[in-house]
Amino acid sequence: MARGRGLRVTLVAVAGIGAAVALVLWILRAPSFGIAPRADRNVLLVTIDTLRADAVGSYGGRAATPNLDRLANRGARFTFAHAHSVLTLPSHTSILTGQYPYTHGVRDNNGYRVRAGEVTLAARLKALGFATGAFVSAFPLDQRYGLQAGFDVYDDQFSEVGKTTEIALPERRADRTVAPALEWIGKQSGKWFAWVHVFDPHAPYSAPPEWQTRYPTDAYAAEVAWTDAALGPLFERLERDGRPTLVVVTADHGEALGEHGELTHGVFAYEGTLHIPLIVAEVAPGRPATRGVTLTQPARHVDIVPTVLDAAGAPATGLPGASLFAAPQGEAPSYFESMMPVLARGWAPLRGVLVGHEKYIDLPIVELYDLERDPREQQNLAALKPDRQVVLTNVLREFNVAPPNQPGEESAAARERLRALGYTGGSPAPARDRYTEADDPKRLIDLDKMLHRASEQFAAGRAPEAIATYRQVIDRRRDTADAYRNLAFVFWQIGRPADAIATLEAAIRAGVKQRDILVKLGTYLAETGAAGRAVALLETLPEDDTEALNALGIAYGQAGRAADAMRTFTRALELDATNGLAHQNIGTLHLRDGDLAAAEASLRKAMAIDPSLPGAYTALGVVLVKTNRRADAIDAWKRAVELEPTEYDALYNLTVELVNAGRVAEARQFGERYIATAPPALYAPDIAQVKKLIGGDGPQLVGNSRNPRAAMLREFSTS
Numbered sequence: 022m023a024r025g026r027g028l029r030v031t032l033v034a035v036a037g038i039g040a041a042v043a044l045v046l047w048i049l050r051a052p053s054f055g056i057a058p059r060a061d062r063n064v065l066l067v068t069i070d071t072l073r074a075d076a077v078g079s080y081g082g083r084a085a086t087p088n089l090d091r092l093a094n095r096g097a098r099f100t101f102a103h104a105h106s107v108l109t110l111p112s113h114t115s116i117l118t119g120q121y122p123y124t125h126g127v128r129d130n131n132g133y134r135v136r137a138g139e140v141t142l143a144a145r146l147k148a149l150g151f152a153t154g155a156f157v158s159a160f161p162l163d164q165r166y167g168l169q170a171g172f173d174v175y176d177d178q179f180s181e182v183g184k185t186t187e188i189a190l191p192e193r194r195a196d197r198t199v200a201p202a203l204e205w206i207g208k209q210s211g212k213w214f215a216w217v218h219v220f221d222p223h224a225p226y227s228a229p230p231e232w233q234t235r236y237p238t239d240a241y242a243a244e245v246a247w248t249d250a251a252l253g254p255l256f257e258r259l260e261r262d263g264r265p266t267l268v269v270v271t272a273d274h275g276e277a278l279g280e281h282g283e284l285t286h287g288v289f290a291y292e293g294t295l296h297i298p299l300i301v302a303e304v305a306p307g308r309p310a311t312r313g314v315t316l317t318q319p320a321r322h323v324d325i326v327p328t329v330l331d332a333a334g335a336p337a338t339g340l341p342g343a344s345l346f347a348a349p350q351g352e353a354p355s356y357f358e359s360m361m362p363v364l365a366r367g368w369a370p371l372r373g374v375l376v377g378h379e380k381y382i383d384l385p386i387v388e389l390y391d392l393e394r395d396p397r398e399q400q401n402l403a404a405l406k407p408d409r410q411v412v413l414t415n416v417l418r419e420f421n422v423a424p425p426n427q428p429g430e431e432s433a434a435a436r437e438r439l440r441a442l443g444y445t446g447g448s449p450a451p452a453r454d455r456y457t458e459a460d461d462p463k464r465l466i467d468l469d470k471m472l473h474r475a476s477e478q479f480a481a482g483r484a485p486e487a488i489a490t491y492r493q494v495i496d497r498r499r500d501t502a503d504a505y506r507n508l509a510f511v512f513w514q515i516g517r518p519a520d521a522i523a524t525l526e527a528a529i530r531a532g533v534k535q536r537d538i539l540v541k542l543g544t545y546l547a548e549t550g551a552a553g554r555a556v557a558l559l560e561t562l563p564e565d566d567t568e569a570l571n572a573l574g575i576a577y578g579q580a581g582r583a584a585d586a587m588r589t590f591t592r593a594l595e596l597d598a599t600n601g602l603a604h605q606n607i608g609t610l611h612l613r614d615g616d617l618a619a620a621e622a623s624l625r626k627a628m629a630i631d632p633s634l635p636g637a638y639t640a641l642g643v644v645l646v647k648t649n650r651r652a653d654a655i656d657a658w659k660r661a662v663e664l665e666p667t668e669y670d671a672l673y674n675l676t677v678e679l680v681n682a683g684r685v686a687e688a689r690q691f692g693e694r695y696i697a698t699a700p701p702a703l704y705a706p707d708i709a710q711v712k713k714l715i716g717g718d719g720p721q722l723v724g725n726s727r728n729p730r731a732a733m734l735r736e737f738s739t740s
Contacts, residue, residue, distance in 0.1 A: 054097035058334035063266040064214040071223040072272035074298040076245045084245035088253040094313040096302025102320040104274045107294045109161040112273035117141045119326030119340040123421040128360040135167030144171030152213040156202040158220035159192040165567045195219035195251035221248045265305035267332045272297040282466040287361045321355045352377045356420040367500030369456035374417040381413035385461040484515045499531045516700020518549045544572045552580035567593045601631030635665035669699045689715045
């Protein structure tokens with residue numbers, strides 16, 4: 022039987038003598054779930070973002086997940102599996118490299134990149150002759166962050182530019198990610214490895230209407246059930262493949278849903294966000310789903326790479342994890358962390374360790390839980406079991422608990438340039454030697470709630486309330502980077518650019534200088550006519566950051582340095598050939614230079630890569646007008662404002678061209694929207710022109726449609 026704490030192997034839905042025989046067979050091969058090594062089987066890895074283990078049907082969850090349940094009946098369902106981080110990019114980096122976060126170095130979604138040369142599961146399998154394809158659904162896994170190494174195809178085609186709020190990250194629905202994955206799989210003649218990532222259970226929860234109707238009081242469960250349905254065609258396709266497929270399904274992390282005071286994830290590492298589902302099965306033609314096994318042995322993200330390599334008949338050396346097919350040698354401890362609070366807010370870093378069912382959380386207010394007796398972590402045993410606290414502290418110290426490197430930390434030369442520009446706050450606040458109880462996230466979780474509330478207030482159109490809430494957070498903790506960033510975004514969206522810039526400069530003076538703060542400040546400076554200051558600021562950032570390069574290219578363009586802008590956007594494409602925003606901005610530069618054919622080619626390439634780029638449609642409309650395709654131009658601008666209601670250049674151009682075409686009533690519809698929403702601080706002359714154009718004196722013909730500025734960067738949060 023199992024070593025360590027006594028593994029329980031449960032056989033599901035078996036009866037009579039057959040049950041007894043089957044149970045004996047499982048006992049003989051306990052404690053592992055076995056799949057014989059086979060070099061030519063396919064491999065499918067599915068990661069479901071923000072999926073709690075207890076949301077899945079086969080785990081006793083409240084969402085109907087028949088496709089995942091059927092998969093579990095083909096293999097093994099691990100009931101005690103855990104992540105090592107509670108954020109998307111760090112967790113996926115652990116899943117794909119088989120390394121703990123402190124080894125691969127990715128500690129947060131913002132400001133980190135997977136190091137060049139880091140060996141991924143895709144690279145290992147590619148070396149074994151596998152075709153490799155990745156199909157991801159959300160911005161934190163965009164290839165700019167480095168997880169594309171080893172993949173022949175890395176499909177990250179979601180919109181790179183934002184709508185009117187910073188709450189939601191760019192994403193695409195699960196079915197729209199599964200479709201290209203199925204197409205790619207269908208083209209493979211040999212063995213393949215596919216990674217499919219779906220994002221739908223992530224907040225904000227907005228499942229398709231049919232699923233919202235099924236779960237009218239549980240939006241999260243609706244998302245989970247919808248995601249399961251969207252994955253169904255992918256699993257069904259495997260049954261028609263010519264060779265068996267090893268399937269691994271897991272989550273990067275869970276969702277707190279209000280437990281312990283946390284609304285979503287990223288702060289704490291309680292079981293709601295750390296405990297994840299893990300299903301391992303083999304799907305083969307003609308092999309029906311029968312009866313799976315439920316395994317209670319500890320499992321970790323770092324075990325996934327060794328498990329896949331084991332199934333492929335390849336050794337996995339030098340990794341901290343172990344194949345889940347092998348008998349466990351005792352109960353290996355598992356490290357976990359949450360670094361977003363310290364990196365983005367200056368709160369105490371959270372680290373911890375799982376040993377068996379004991380869970381130790383190292384914070385200024387130490388926590389110790391017995392998960393077997395207290396799975397909801399309601400009774401902190403740290404004070405009651407000081408001896409165990411000492412033992413587990415020593416276990417934790419066996420891992421690397423040094424402070425994380427700061428995200429986007431500036432070089433000495435960059436710091437000097439920043440000082441010369443008047444930004445004298447120094448580098449991002451370093452990790453402190455000592456944190457007090459006042460820095461413990463448990464003492465500060467109300468600020469996290471305030472940040473969520475501010476985002477909701479702004480999304481509901483209550484900008485003054487959002488501003489007041491963000492300011493309350495900053496007044497209490499001056500090192501809260503996401504409060505500054507989101508507050509600046511609100512000011513920008515409501516037409517107060519000077520306040521947006523002042524907010525970001527106040528962040529820098531407070532020592533909050535994460536690269537996204539600097540990128541946003543540079544972009545805002547460029548957009549408000551301070552292109553020289555923007556260039557000087559953005560040139561301090563690393564040259565391998567596509568977001569920073571797009572911002573710098575915009576600043577060069579606004580400063581009249583077209584050649585430098587073109588060089589910078591081209592460099593962004595060298596780093597990420599699928600960066601639709603860079604193609605859009607190159608098209609805009611060609612448009613300004615009068616090269617209409619080159620402009621149209623670049624803009625259509627941008628739209629082919631990302632059909633939801635409103636700025637590309639806006640610029641294309643200008644090209645179409647200049648080439649006497651006015652009806653097509655109007656259609657392009659209408660599409661731009663469908664994608665983004667605040668695409669002001671498109672609204673202006675629609676008003677102008679519709680008046681010129683004699684379609685005055687239609688022109689007034691767009692002109693009135695422009696007048697009502699365009700910020701006067703940025704668009705006062707144009708607003709006056711539109712008022713005159715559609716005003717009481719009757720419509721007046723005007724000249725050429727307005728050339729669009731280079732596109733602004735996507736706004737995104739730390740979620």
